[in-house]
Amino acid sequence: MKVINVDVAIIGAGTAGMGAYRAARNHTDKILLIEGGEYGTTCARVGCMPSKLLIAAADAAYHSSKTELFGITVDSVNVDGKAVMKRVQAERDRFVGFVLESVADFEEKHKIRGFAKFQDEHTLLINDHTQVVAKRIIIATGSRPDFPGFLAAAGNRLLTNDSLFELNDLPESIAVFGPGVIGLELGQALSRLGVKVKIFGRSGSVANLQDEEMRRYAEKTFNEEFYFDALAKVISIIEKNNAVEVVYFDKSGQKVTESFQYVLAATGRKANVDQLALENTSILLDEKNNPQFDELTLQTSVEHIFVAGDANNTLTLLHEAADDGKLAGNNAGAYPIIGQGQRRSPLSVVFTDPQVANVGLSLRQIESLYANHIDNAYVVGQVSFENQGRSRVMGKNKGLLKIYADKESGEFLGAEMFGPAAEHIGHLLAWARQQQQTIQSMLTMPFYHPVIEEGLRTALRDALGKLIIDDTMNEFIITNNTEIKLVV
Numbered sequence: 001m002k003v004i005n006v007d008v009a010i011i012g013a014g015t016a017g018m019g020a021y022r023a024a025r026n027h028t029d030k031i032l033l034i035e036g037g038e039y040g041t042t043c044a045r046v047g048c049m050p051s052k053l054l055i056a057a058a059d060a061a062y063h064s065s066k067t068e069l070f071g072i073t074v075d076s077v078n079v080d081g082k083a084v085m086k087r088v089q090a091e092r093d094r095f096v097g098f099v100l101e102s103v104a105d106f107e108e109k110h111k112i113r114g115f116a117k118f119q120d121e122h123t124l125l126i127n128d129h130t131q132v133v134a135k136r137i138i139i140a141t142g143s144r145p146d147f148p149g150f151l152a153a154a155g156n157r158l159l160t161n162d163s164l165f166e167l168n169d170l171p172e173s174i175a176v177f178g179p180g181v182i183g184l185e186l187g188q189a190l191s192r193l194g195v196k197v198k199i200f201g202r203s204g205s206v207a208n209l210q211d212e213e214m215r216r217y218a219e220k221t222f223n224e225e226f227y228f229d230a231l232a233k234v235i236s237i238i239e240k241n242n243a244v245e246v247v248y249f250d251k252s253g254q255k256v257t258e259s260f261q262y263v264l265a266a267t268g269r270k271a272n273v274d275q276l277a278l279e280n281t282s283i284l285l286d287e288k289n290n291p292q293f294d295e296l297t298l299q300t301s302v303e304h305i306f307v308a309g310d311a312n313n314t315l316t317l318l319h320e321a322a323d324d325g326k327l328a329g330n331n332a333g334a335y336p337i338i339g340q341g342q343r344r345s346p347l348s349v350v351f352t353d354p355q356v357a358n359v360g361l362s363l364r365q366i367e368s369l370y371a372n373h374i375d376n377a378y379v380v381g382q383v384s385f386e387n388q389g390r391s392r393v394m395g396k397n398k399g400l401l402k403i404y405a406d407k408e409s410g411e412f413l414g415a416e417m418f419g420p421a422a423e424h425i426g427h428l429l430a431w432a433r434q435q436q437q438t439i440q441s442m443l444t445m446p447f448y449h450p451v452i453e454e455g456l457r458t459a460l461r462d463a464l465g466k467l468i469i470d471d472t473m474n475e476f477i478i479t480n481n482t483e484i485k486l487v488v
Contacts, residue, residue: 009134016309017140019325027333036115040096050092058192081170117277136332141272143310147265154263155239183266191226200232210363296340345434357426360414360433381463396420410438
């Protein structure tokens with residue numbers, strides 16, 4: 001058996017693994033990148049990029065059929081499912097190609113193909129053909145779709161986001177289980193492309209929204225386009241006659257038996273750590289059998305073993321995986337010198353229409369933070385986009401934005417949004433949170449007219465009126481070297 005001795009071994013060549021390789025490479029040439037599957041990141045192959053391609057096609061079809069508001073009549077909109085999927089796959093492959101080019105640039109001596117398992121805390125066995133002895137190890141094995149066992153009854157008609165994009169044509173009908181990011185993005189897109197879609201949830205959650213008013217608003221809005229029950233009572237599913245038969249109680253309490261061409265499992269993802277033979281190490285595991293780790297250093301309980309990206313089962317987002325990879329790579333490369341990473345302000349976006357954005361502390365985190373305060377120590381500033389100027393001009397006037405701030409200092413804590421341009425407003429708010437801005441200072445920023453961002457200003461003003469501050473307090477800005485008193 002071949003034996004390779006290295007300073008750093010990285011298991012997985014996805015976004016986190018590639019970032020770890022580049023960072024560790026700055027410290028040592030004795031490095032090995034191990035990949036058992038296909039090269040190409042989750043984002044490029046089966047995640048953010050192919051899903052956004054499908055959404056772009058869906059938006060084109062949907063808005064072409066909704067022009068009456070502007071006095072424009074379109075005779076018909078025809079969706080060529082095969083052409084839609086052909087473009088999705090071609091552009092997807094283009095994005096994957098960029099990743100493959102990056103991996104191809106890595107030195108061949110630094111790469112090995114095969115699946116890794118721990119023999120002990122310094123030794124990995126690769127497909128029974130190579131033994132790797134590493135001073136430090138980074139687990140960057142990514143994630144895979146996870147779904148409850150009862151969905152397996154759909155048999156060959158069960159799809160995940162890992163297999164949906166391999167279809168050569170759009171399906172005629174699909175039952176989507178899971179109203180999270182993946183389920184709602186893909187479900188709405190397919191519906192707008194003419195597919196009969198029904199989305200079933202179990203817990204009442206809607207796209208990570210925690211504010212109850214916003215959650216109800218979002219569910220009602222989605223139901224205007226397709227059937228969506230966030231608290232569905234599904235009795236059974238079974239593959240039958242080249243279809244999937246789903247038996248459920250509808251929202252009126254009636255028992256319904258309905259057939260779908262496919263079932264899409266969009267119930268989350270799980271870390272790919274269960275095949276690593278972690279039992280051969282002393283790494284402490286959490287209740288889901290994932291490695292426990294220090295969020296600031298990415299060290300597991302075994303100090304020379306790190307975990308990064310989706311493998312740590314925290315935020316399955318590309319920019320977080322890239323940050324993890326860089327931090328883990330630097331720490332593994334420089335070990336025993338360990339640095340702490342500076343975390344970016346939390347930001348997540350769901351590319352439905354309207355969009356969803358979550359920024360900074362979540363509502364649950366804020367409620368927990370202020371749980372022992374006698375009076376509500378935080379304020380909520382909000383705005384509805386139904387009558388917001390630019391939103392009405394564009395015919396995109398649905399949605400709510402709520403921002404949270406400390407009642408005394410005015411420090412901006414976080415925000416939740418279901419509405420137009422949430423991907424852009426979310427970025428503005430994430431930057432403000434990372435800079436620890438206050439509601440007062442945020443209101444000194446420029447707001448052009450007419451733009452959707454004026455709705456953000458309305459929410460900030462609403463929050464300002466609820467703060468405990470001196471009513472005579474004013475903000476100052478400098479324009480053209482002249483001090484201007486600005487009353488917000």
